[in-house]
Amino acid sequence: MASIRKRGDKWQVQVRRQGMIPVTRTFGFREDARRWARQVETEADRQGLIADQRELKRLTLAKLIERYRDQVVPAKRGRCIETVILNAFLRHRLALQAMADLCPAMFSAYRDERLRTVKPVTLRRELGILHHMFEVARRDWGLPLSANPLQGFSKGLTGEARARRIGSSRKRSAIVRGR
DSSP states (O other): OEEEEEETTEEEEEEOOTTBOOEEEEESSHHHHHHHHHHHHHHHHHHOOOBOTHHHHHOBHHHHHHHHHHHTGGGSTTHHHHHHHHHHHHTSGGGGSBGGGOOHHHHHHHHHHHTTTSOHHHHHHHHHHHHHHHHHHHHTSOOOOSSOTTTSOOOOOOOOOOOOOOOOHHHHHHHHHTO
């Protein structure tokens, strides 16, 4: 809810939401202040206000990875390999970055560095785990990320497709018929 108060000969409006930065503006007329307050509240209901970045400045990527590894990964079917991948990522210097400083360019540099040692498909799987981690942090843990840092990230990864051969049509039709 917006609060409107008179300060001298002007009207000050402040819109506050929990976990968001308060938005304040001053007007000459009370009706202008009310109109602006309704507009800002409507926008806040639709898309939210600007997230408070203080929490993101205190939180490092390593802390987020550890929380994801300890709380989410144990319930997954591929928990063994995901734990290994996340522990390896914790040893990388990118894990020491504050969450507020993360950007797709950092992950691009990580991608280029990592592609020197692993195949593109392996890297795509690793980045998929991190992408899911950011989505869980945004959606379930209420971390004030404006967007997933890997959302607009161009993986640029084209792996070689496997060459598959279909057996003879006779065997295939027998399997389809259930013989």
